[in-house]
Amino acid sequence: MAINRHHDINYHQFDVHLSHACNFTCESCSHYSNYHFSGNLPLETAEAWYQKWALRLRPFRINLLGGEPAINPKLTEHVVLARKYWPAAELYLYTNGFLLHRHPQFPAAVRNVGNFIIKLSRHYNSAEYEKTFEQVVSLLKTWQSQYGIKFAVSESFSKWTMRYIDQDHQLSPFHDNNPKQSWEICNAKYCLQMHEGKLWKCPILAYLPMVKQKLGLSKEWDQYLTYKPLDPDCSESELHEFLARREEPFCSACPAFKRPFPKNDPTKPAKKTAPPLVA
Ligand code: SF4
Ligand code: SF4
Numbered sequence: 001m002a003i004n005r006h007h008d009i010n011y012h013q014f015d016v017h018l019s020h021a022c023n024f025t026c027e028s029c030s031h032y033s034n035y036h037f038s039g040n041l042p043l044e045t046a047e048a049w050y051q052k053w054a055l056r057l058r059p060f061r062i063n064l065l066g067g068e069p070a071i072n073p074k075l076t077e078h079v080v081l082a083r084k085y086w087p088a089a090e091l092y093l094y095t096n097g098f099l100l101h102r103h104p105q106f107p108a109a110v111r112n113v114g115n116f117i118i119k120l121s122r123h124y125n126s127a128e129y130e131k132t133f134e135q136v137v138s139l140l141k142t143w144q145s146q147y148g149i150k151f152a153v154s155e156s157f158s159k160w161t162m163r164y165i166d167q168d169h170q171l172s173p174f175h176d177n178n179p180k181q182s183w184e185i186c187n188a189k190y191c192l193q194m195h196e197g198k199l200w201k202c203p204i205l206a207y208l209p210m211v212k213q214k215l216g217l218s219k220e221w222d223q224y225l226t227y228k229p230l231d232p233d234c235s236e237s238e239l240h241e242f243l244a245r246r247e248e249p250f251c252s253a254c255p256a257f258k259r260p261f262p263k264n265d266p267t268k269p270a271k272k273t274a275p276p277l278v279a
Contacts, residue, residue: 012057012059012060012190012192012243013059013060013061013062013063013190013191013192014057014059014062014063014191014192014193014194014199015062015063015064015065015191015192015193015194015203016041016046016062016063016064016065016078016082016193016194016195017031017041017065017066017067017069017193017195018040018041018064018065018066018067018069018071018072018074018075018078019039019040019041019066019067019068019069019071019072020033020037020038020039020040020066020067020207020210021033021036021037021038021039021040021066021067021068021071022034022036022066022067022068022071022096023068023071023096023098023099023267024068024096024098024123024266024267025264025266025267025268025269025270026123026160026263026266027166027261027263027264027266027270027271028160028161028162028163028164028166028261029163030163030187030188030202030203030204031065031066031067031203031207032203032207032208032210032211033066033067033068034266034270035169035211035214035215037067037207037210037214040071040072040073040074041072041078042074043074043077043078043081045197046078046081046082047081048197049194049197049232050081050082050084050085050086051085052197052232052233053085053194053199053232054085054086055232056232056234056239057086058086058088058089059086059089060089060090061089061090061091061092062082062086062089062090062091062092063092063093063094063191064078064079064082064091064092064093064094065092065093065094065095066094068095068096068098068099069093069094069095070095070097070098070099070100070102070103071099073102075103075106076103076105076106076109079091079093079106079109079110079113079116080109080112080113083113083114088115089115090115090116090117091113091115091116091117092116092117092118092119093116093117093118093119094119094121095118095119095120095121096120096121096123096266097120097121097133097136097137097139097140098132098136098267100136100139100140101136101139106143107143107146107147107149108147110143110147110149111147111148111149116149116150117150117151117152118140118149118150118151118152119151119152119154120136120137120140120151120152120153120154121153121154121156122153122154122155122156122157123156123157123263123266124157124263124265124266124267125157125158126265128265129265129267132267137153157263159260160260160261160262160263161255161258161259161260161261162255162259162261163204163254163255164204164253164254169215170215170218171211171215171217171218171221172218172220173220173221173224173252173253173254174252174253174254174255174256175252176252176255176256176257177252177256178252178256179247179248179249179250179251179252179256180246180247180251181256181257182247182251182252182253182254182255182256183246183247183248183251183254184247185255185256185257185258186202186251186254188202188203188204189202189246191203193206193207195207195229196229197231197232198229198230198231198232199229199230199232199242200227200229200230201227201229201245201248201250204253204254205224205227205250206229208221208224208225208227209225212225221253223249223250224250224253227250230242
């Protein structure tokens, strides 16, 4: 029988939002960051979370992201902080890149902490977008040659799918009624979120209360808002059980088959009309 290492207690990863804000407007962002929440993660808050979780978790990888993590002016210090608590983990930064130039101290810090990779997402395909994107790639190539920084470009726009239905900023969950299949095709199924000091199954559940607060949500979402994240004071068996979970009834909110759609230019204000819903 094939071994799925993701269910091994020593083989988990988690994401941390260094900023809830984003400079882009990607429709159906799985972190809902297209709705432009505000809030950078303060270093002291992150350290208080890490102090507790470092006693419980040995992730093979930690993903620093958002939102757009480069919006946080303490981006560099956050990299150093994550390394202090998890010396052996691979550290990843997920970024759209357009604001990385604000962090001239970042590459030297990354060289010092080591075992770090920048995942640069290409979120659109147009001549105008490419002009700025090429500048970002050129900056990263300079960091690569001067500091040995590793980076990889991910063609995110080309495999974009709907995560929820958005009609004029009124969000609805899917009703495919097949949580097992929704989980199986889910790109976020191993994307635990460290948020508000707790561990959440995925971004769709972690940031849903923020969507409710900002946009309001219909009753269709009530069952999904009952999700309970894991507290760092949990028992060892609760932690094992949490990390081993696969599909849950909450996964019914998500599509049970992929519904790709062409993105709009995410550097422009969001369009009000939803992409056509593929049945
Ligand atoms: S760049 Fe797009 S996909 Fe990434 S967090 Fe911002 S809105 Fe979401
Ligand atoms: S609720 Fe389940 S299917 Fe939806 S994003 Fe989270 S893990 Fe994936």
